[in-house]
Amino acid sequence: MESFWEKDRKNYQKFEPIKNNINTSICIIGGGLTGLSTAYYLSKETDVVIVEKDRICSGTSSKTTGKVTSQHGIFYNYLVESKGKEFAKKYLEANERAIANIEKIIKENQIECDYEKEDSYVFTCQETMVDQIKSEQACIEKISDGKSEFVKQIDLPIETKGAIKFKNQAQINPLKYAYGLADAIIKKNGKIFENSRVTDIKKKNNKYVVFANDSKIVADYVVIATRYPIINIPGYYFLKMYQSTSYAILADVKKDLFDGCYINLETPNLSFRTVKDGDKKLLLAVGFDYKTGTDEVRNGYQRLETVVRKMYPDAETLYKWSAEDCISLDKIPYMGEMSLIRKNMYIATGFNKWGVTSSNVAANIIADGILGKENEYKEIFKATRLEPMKNREEVVNMLNEVNKSLIAGRFKIPKNELDDVKIGEGKIVKIDNHKIGVYKSETGEIYKINPYCTHLGCELSFNNIDKVWECPCHGSKFTYDGKSIEVPSNKNL
Secondary structure, rough: OOHHHHHHHHHOOOOOOOOOOEEEEEEEEEOOHHHHHHHHHHOOOOOOEEOOOOOOOOOOHHHOOOOOOOOOOOOHHHHHHHOOOOHHHHHHHHHEEEEHHHHHHHHOOOOOOOOOOEEEEEEOHHHHHHHHHHHHHHHHHHHHHOOOOOOOOOOOOOOOOEEEEEEEEEEOOOOHHHHHHHHHHHHHEEEEEEEOOEEEEEEEOEEEEEEEOEEEEEEEEEEEOOOOOOOOOOOHHOOOEEEEEEEEEEHHHHHHHOOOOEEEEOHHHHHHHHEEEOEOOOOOOOOEEEOOOOOOOOHHHHHHHHHHOOOOOOOEEEEEEEEEEEEEOOOOOOEEEOOOOOOOEEEEEEOOHHHHEEEEHHHHHHHHHHHEEEEOOOOOEOOOOOOOOOHHHHHHHHHHHHOOOHHHHHHHOHHHOOOOOOEEEEEEEEEEEEEEEEEEEEOOOOOEEEEEEOOOOOOOEEEEEOOOOEOOOOOOOOOOOOOOHEEEOOOOO
């Protein structure tokens, strides 16, 4: 589903697909905020090419909340306890610097992206969680100078028991910001290609050859900025993170709205901010996360609408969409060199749903690495760290699926099997000991697919809200008729 941010995309510049072979210093795969931010810094120093399989900023970057913040939920106590005080301090500094960097980029390039300074809050409605809020705030004060404060009252129309306030955070329209970055890149003679799907990357004569459409890009450096890496080896990132999907609605509440950005401490998670639409101020509500490919939450839009209408009874939903992001197992993003054995290949992934600030942190770490500059935060986000690995049982289950395959079109599905498939529903049926994914359209047309992910062969499940097939192992998504729409899979079913 299209997000609110995408409603004016028709007014933005289109970039041609790649049609010829190219030699460049740096090839960036992925035209979201991370790829664009990295290209922004590098294009000042050298030649850069971005290849994007769709339109730029069409994936997670077009569906983000647009919060620009270093307040990543209740997080800093965890960092101090697991990594130490100095580590937590540097993580906070890196994200605060990213906020300043984004503001600087917007001002220097005069990007009209509805940039607003806002305070950010983590709140709780439960008395039993107030101590956790206070403990987190006390921890933050130990690693910062007056960055946060504990408050009892917030501007949301709900009864809360306490909150942590982060001062001088911000919010933007991510698509407007992305096109501002793209314009700055083009002015520095960077190249951007849309509708250019990368199918392979090979090393040859100490250079990388990136295959996109029917063309080759020969580059000294490659940056993989596809949210989830499109290659498995080296790096093995599919063992170090999973994907989570959140629901979002944008509503006109017919009343004056609050100031600030908000996220709760409880489960289910809920996030709120305001959005400018001309003279109107609208409410963006996000939440009800679920691990992609599972049945944990299947009515997220409805549940969000219920929450919003409790606060604003006359609220009218204008837009609905879902967003997927990678969750690292140690809660820290991966940024920098992709592997110890494949030099000059860089990666940024595992942003844990804080992608706007993380995109800038990653862009600086990667750009500094390529340009031979020292970056004081690179060790905090070191992508080659090996500690956070999935448990052995899950790894075995994933690898057991790798060799499963079938061609769904070979099988004729008996009518009685189709009787169990409702209009607008997808499910897996078993025919002659083979599993086939079936979707019945609103007009009664039957679509058959191979129900095993083209990434590593895990069995898919069907999301009947968004009408997509989802992989529970690594979060790939496919349309009801089998077209790849979300990485890490890069091939149709």
